[in-house]
Every structure is written in C-alpha cells, then in structure tokens.
Amino acid sequence: MISTTPTTTTTTTASGTHLLRQWPFLIAGLLFGVLLIKSEAASWYRIQEMFRFQSMHMYGLIGSAVLTGLITTTLLRRSGLHALNGETIHVPAKEGPTRRYVLGGLIFGLGWGLAGMCPGPIFALLGSHLLPMLIVLTAALVGTWAYGAVQHRLQPRSP
Amino acid sequence: MPELLRLLQEPWPWYVSGPLIGLTVPLLLLLGNRAFGISSNLRHACAVLLPDRLKPALFRHDWRAQSWNLLFAAGLILGGVLAATLLRDPAPTALSGAAVQSLGTLGVTVQPGLLPAELTDLTRPATWGLLILSGLLVGFGTRYAGGCTSGHAITGLSTLQRPSLIATVSFFAGGILSANLLLPLFLR
Numbered sequence: 302m303i304s305t306t307p308t309t310t311t312t313t314t315a316s317g318t319h320l321l322r323q324w325p326f327l328i329a330g331l332l333f334g335v336l337l338i339k340s341e342a343a344s345w346y347r348i349q350e351m352f353r354f355q356s357m358h359m360y361g362l363i364g365s366a367v368l369t370g371l372i373t374t375t376l377l378r379r380s381g382l383h384a385l386n387g388e389t390i391h392v393p394a395k396e397g398p399t400r401r402y403v404l405g406g407l408i409f410g411l412g413w414g415l416a417g418m419c420p421g422p423i424f425a426l427l428g429s430h431l432l433p434m435l436i437v438l439t440a441a442l443v444g445t446w447a448y449g450a451v452q453h454r455l456q457p458r459s460p
Numbered sequence: 461m462p463e464l465l466r467l468l469q470e471p472w473p474w475y476v477s478g479p480l481i482g483l484t485v486p487l488l489l490l491l492g493n494r495a496f497g498i499s500s501n502l503r504h505a506c507a508v509l510l511p512d513r514l515k516p517a518l519f520r521h522d523w524r525a526q527s528w529n530l531l532f533a534a535g536l537i538l539g540g541v542l543a544a545t546l547l548r549d550p551a552p553t554a555l556s557g558a559a560v561q562s563l564g565t566l567g568v569t570v571q572p573g574l575l576p577a578e579l580t581d582l583t584r585p586a587t588w589g590l591l592i593l594s595g596l597l598v599g600f601g602t603r604y605a606g607g608c609t610s611g612h613a614i615t616g617l618s619t620l621q622r623p624s625l626i627a628t629v630s631f632f633a634g635g636i637l638s639a640n641l642l643l644p645l646f647l648r
Contacts (some may be wrong), residue, residue: 323528323537326491332539334540335542339477344574345619347491352638353639354557363613365479367613373483373485396608402624403630409605409631411597411637415638421552425540426564428544428574445603
C-alpha cells in the first residue's frame with residue numbers, strides 16, 4: 302500500500318473522494334450499462350457483424366456517439382462552466398510514444414474480436430451471464446497485471 | 461405505461477443510443493471533472509486485490525482518488541442487471557442477412573440474448589479457450605494502449621486527440637484480424 306502524504310479525515314472528505322459524495326457516478330454507470338445492452342454494443346453478434354462490415358449499426362452507433370461527444374464537450378469547454386465540485390473542466394492529454402497506441406491497440410483489438418467484449422460490456426454482462434463473464438473478467442485482470450509486470454521493458458520511461 | 465415499457469424493451473436504435481453514449485463524456489466532466497474511461501478500473505482492481513509484495517509499480521497508484529470510477533463500474537453491473545431483467549428483449553439480435561450467413565458457415569446460430577452458446581456453454585473446452593484468451597488480450601492491450609473503446613474511441617476522439625485516433629484504428633485492425641482469422645479456429 303502506497304502511503305500518501307498524511308491527510309486528516311476532514312481534507313479527504315473536502316476533496317470529494319468520499320464514497321458517499323460520489324453517488325452520481327454510480328447512477329451515470331447504471332445508465333451507461335443499460336445503454337451498452339440496449340444499443341447492442343454488448344452483443345457479440347453485432348461486434349462480429351461490425352468486424353465483417355456487414356451492417357452500419359455499430360458504425361452509426363460509434364460515429365453518432367463521437368460526433369455528439371465532440372460537439373457537446375467542445376461547447377462545455379468553451380462555456381467556461383465549472384464542474385459541480387468547483388474544478389475547472391480539463392481533459393488530460395493522451396501522451397507518450399506512438400508505439401504503445403499501435404501495439405496496445407492491436408492486442409486489445411485481437412481480444413475484442415474474439416469474445417466481442419471491450420471492458421464496458423465485461424461489467425455490463427456480469428449480471429446476465431455470471432460464470433462466463435467472471436472467466437473473462439479474471440483473465441482481463443491477469444492480462445492487466447501481466448502488462449504491469451513487463452511494463453518497464455516495453456516503455457521504460459512512461460507512467 | 462405498458463406500451464412505454466415494451467418500447468424500452470426493444471433494442472434502442474443507434475441514432476438514439478449513440479448520441480446518449482456520446483453525452484457520457486460531458487456528463488462526467490460536469491459531474492466532477494472526470495475523463496470517461498472504463499479500462500482503468502481493471503488497473504484499480506489489481507491495485508486493490510494484489511498483495512503488496514506482488515505489486516508492480518503500475519498498481520502502486522492512489523486508487524482511492526479514482527473511487528468514482530469503481531462506482532461507475534458498479535453502476536455498469538447494476539445497469540446490466542436492469543437491462544437483462546425489466547428491460548429484457550426476448551427477440552434475438554436483428555442481424556443483417558450477410559452476418560447471419562457468415563456466422564452460420566462458422567456453425568453459430570443466432571439465439572435470443574447477446575451471447576451465443578459458443579461463449580456461454582462451459583462444457584465445451586473451446587469456450588474456455590475463447591473467454592480466457594480474449595480476456596487476457598483485452599486486459600494487456602487496454603493497459604498498454606492506455607485506454608479502451610470508452611477512453612480512446614469515445615473520449616479521445618471527442619476531444620480530438622491524435623494518440624486516440626491511432627489507438628482506435630489499431631483496435632479495429634486487431635478486431636478485423638481476429639474476428640475473421642482467429643475466431644474461426646475456436647468454432648469449427
């Protein structure tokens with residue numbers, strides 16, 4: 302366990318990391334889970350159809366999501382509004398060498414094309430297919446750990 | 461009311477659900493200046509679960525500061541339960557004819573629900589192979605790439621980040637390869 306600088310309980314609560322204060326994110330996750338299932342983004346069949354270019358369903362879904370996200374996020378950032386916790390809205394930049402995005406992206410894509418699940422559906426399908434999804438989730442945790450174990454050899458200086 | 465429920469039980473058209481998915485990005489920014497991304501939860505879970513001496517540097521981060529994301533993941537699970545019970549759609553996915561035919565030649569029949577028997581029938585060794593290999597690649601690849609479909613394809617592209625474009629193109633290159641070349645090895 303990494304020990305952060307000594308903080309009193311009051312500052313922890315004030316910084317908004319207290320679980321009770323985070324309930325809106327639980328609701329947001331719930332809505333997103335429903336969306337993943339009802340949009341069929343969590344359907345293995347739809348993912349196979351997408352990777353064979355046999356329907357525009359998933360392309361329309363991802364395309365309209367990105368377009369909406371682009372417009373609304375740009376408007377939000379230009380509006381000068383602050384987040385509800387008072388912070389200035391800021392999207393962290395994705396940095397680092399191109400190699401990790403190509404190789405990491407390819408490896409994730411290979412997995413996505415098999416069981417048809419990116420991380421969101423792994424969580425959203427747990428309730429309806431507990432045992433198979435526990436196998437995928439456990440394997441995904443092992444995969445994440447394996448990356449952590451070899452990270453220093455793949456990209457010595459990145460976080 | 462029963463009509464509304466029946467409407468919600470049907471699959472939601474992409475032009476309704478797509479924009480709603482996109483709105484998640486500004487919603488999380490507005491709620492607490494949080495960048496939408498789901499695969500980070502796998503990292504946080506490793507940090508929570510691993511004993512200290514087996515913990516690589518990657519998992520020695522302050523996961524408690526990211527507890528909002530673990531709550532979001534818990535919400536995903538609850539939302540999945542809600543969608544599979546109250547909002548359950550009894551009909552199989554309405555795939556294109558071409559997709560039904562392609563999957564048919566691989567021996568897969570389209571059944572109600574979102575997953576075929578090839579992914580849920582745990583009496584078949586091939587099912588285990590498919591689930592485990594897929595999970596390993598997803599876990600390793602998302603952390604290497606620093607994000608998944610939500611963090612790169614949705615958040616990253618929505619904020620015009622070049623690395624996310626590279627990552628998204630790579631996601632699709634890998635997916636096209638494995639769906640067409642690797643997957644058939646597990647089916648027939």
